Amino acid sequence: MPSASPNSRIKPRALRPGDKVGIVAPASNLKREMLEAGCDGLRRAGYEPFYFESILERELYFAGSVERRARELEDMFVRDDIRAIVCARGGYGSNYLLPARGLKTIDLKTIAKHHKIFVGYSDLTTLLTWFADAANFVTFHGPMVAKDFGLANGVDLTSWQNALGGAAEWEIGGDSGAKPLVEGEAEGILYGGCLSILVAALGTPYDIHTEGTILFMEDLAAKPYQIDRMLMQLKVAGKLKDVRGIVFGEMLDCRQAPTQDYTLEEVVLRIVGDLGIPVAFGLRSGHVSRANITLPIGVRARLEVGGEVRLKILESATTK
Numbered sequence: 001m002p003s004a005s006p007n008s009r010i011k012p013r014a015l016r017p018g019d020k021v022g023i024v025a026p027a028s029n030l031k032r033e034m035l036e037a038g039c040d041g042l043r044r045a046g047y048e049p050f051y052f053e054s055i056l057e058r059e060l061y062f063a064g065s066v067e068r069r070a071r072e073l074e075d076m077f078v079r080d081d082i083r084a085i086v087c088a089r090g091g092y093g094s095n096y097l098l099p100a101r102g103l104k105t106i107d108l109k110t111i112a113k114h115h116k117i118f119v120g121y122s123d124l125t126t127l128l129t130w131f132a133d134a135a136n137f138v139t140f141h142g143p144m145v146a147k148d149f150g151l152a153n154g155v156d157l158t159s160w161q162n163a164l165g166g167a168a169e170w171e172i173g174g175d176s177g178a179k180p181l182v183e184g185e186a187e188g189i190l191y192g193g194c195l196s197i198l199v200a201a202l203g204t205p206y207d208i209h210t211e212g213t214i215l216f217m218e219d220l221a222a223k224p225y226q227i228d229r230m231l232m233q234l235k236v237a238g239k240l241k242d243v244r245g246i247v248f249g250e251m252l253d254c255r256q257a258p259t260q261d262y263t264l265e266e267v268v269l270r271i272v273g274d275l276g277i278p279v280a281f282g283l284r285s286g287h288v289s290r291a292n293i294t295l296p297i298g299v300r301a302r303l304e305v306g307g308e309v310r311l312k313i314l315e316s317a318t319t320k
Contacts, residue, residue, distance in 0.1 A: 009298040010137040012084075012117045014166035014318040017046035019083035022076035023145050025055045025063035027123045028091020032056055034146040035088055041149030042086075045157065049145070050081075055088065062093045070097050070106045077114040084164065088146040090122030090194075098130065098206055108135050117164055117318065119294070120144055121286040122220070125193030129201070132191070132298045133209050138317050140164065141193055141216065141285055142294030156284070156291040162313070163294040166320040171312045176293060177250055177284040178309035181265060184278030188244035190301040190313070192216035194286060199230045202237050210234075211242040214301045214311070218249020220287035223256050224267045231271040245303035246272055247311060248281040250288050278305035 015021075021042055023035070035056070039049040052072055057064030076085045097105045112135040119140040120128060128139040140163055148154035162170040172178075191213040192198065198217065201208050219227065234240050254264050265281050272279055280303065285293040296317030304310040 008136065009132065010115055011317060011319045012115050012137060014320050015047070015084045015117055015164040018048065020048045020050050020081050022079065022082040022085045023049055023051040023055065023088050024073050024076055024085055025088045026069050026073055026097055026127065027063065027093035028061055028089060029058040029063045030056070030089050030146045034150055037150030038088070038145035038147070041151075041154070042145065045149070045155070051088075061091065062096075063088075066096045066105060069093070073097065074106055074110055077111045077116055082116065084117035084119065087120035087124050087144050089144055090120065090124050092123050094123045094126040095200075098126065111135055112137065122194050123197060125197035126201070126206070128193055128297055129191070129198070129208055130206050138296055138298040140294055140296055140317070143292040148292045153290050154292060156293045159294045163296045163317050166316045166318045167313075168316050169312070169314055171310055172283070172293060173308065173310040175291075176309070176311070177282040178247065178280045178311070179282050180305045180307070180309055181269060181281050182273060182277070182279035183305050184245070185302070185304045186214065186245035186278050187300065187302045187314070188212050188214040190214050190216065190295060190299055191297055193218075193297070195219040195227065195230050196222065199233055202233065202239070208239065210239045213243055214245045214247065214303050215240075215243045216247045216249065216283070216285065216295060218286040219251060219254060221253040224254065224260070224262070224264050225256070227251075227254055227264065228267050228271065231268060235271055240272065240275060243275070243277060245278045245305075246275075246280070247283050247303065248279075249286050250282055250284050252287050252289060278303050280305050280309040283309070283311070
């Protein structure tokens with residue numbers, strides 16, 4: 001399915017205190033105790049968690065069969081009582097839910113018809129970008145249930161509430177962890193996710209659409225030369241040509257060795273430093289050390305990189 005116009009993306013209904021949140025596991029399997037800890041976190045945040053017992057099924061390293069995971073996801077979109085869908089965890093396996101080789105997995109038309117808030121990161125980048133590009137609705141790169149909501153200070157509630165609650169304009173700055181690499185200012189559509197998953201989509205029917213974007217990229221435990229290789233692949237593929245600004249995530253444990261005599265910031269600047277666009281590094285969304293920030297994928301944003309970094313969300317991501 002071709003990419004939709006970014007300016008025409010549909011906004012799901014806002015999330016309110018007391019709303020029921022559906023929990024799904026489209027990728028790797030999970031442990032009950034981590035799921036329940038995350039459910040407790042959702043309750044403390046004011047929401048009613050809901051999941052199907054089948055979420056705890058296992059098949060190899062997946063959360064059950066492809067059929068189970070696809071059915072679970074579709075059911076959560078279709079149910080009238082579910083206001084938002086938050087993934088339990090990432091891992092690996094979301095790509096199995098994409099229609100391939102003539103096989104029917106999830107029905108994109110059904111999901112688009114019942115569009116809702118959909119939140120995740122890591123492996124879920126596959127679905128975040130596909131839903132945004134092909135199903136034409138805003139998605140959310142942010143905290144997951146069995147990861148961040150189960151931890152003390154695991155969720156940045158301010159960005160969560162602004163993004164999902166329908167704030168008209170708001171700003172990510174100050175305590176975001178982001179620092180300047182290349183100064184400048186730019187406006188574009190906020191887009192992106194886990195770098196490894198973005199690169200894995202190249203050359204497939206689910207290729208990413210980076211034109212005119214403020215591109216967010218983050219990863220976990222990838223060595224600097226691997227980050228270099230993936231960024232070079234994006235550059236050679238033309239995916240950085242029309243990007244208006246770049247924001248890197250916290251990039252936890254992305255080092256060759258504790259004694260390396262160079263920084264990851266130096267590595268990424270070798271690839272993106274000549275693009276003539278603002279670049280920031282360290283924004284805490286996705287794989288993070290604390291307080292996971294929620295980023296709406298598919299809305300207009302402004303990146304300002306100077307003595308400090310400000311990422312301004314210029315429109316609401318949900319409708320009230």
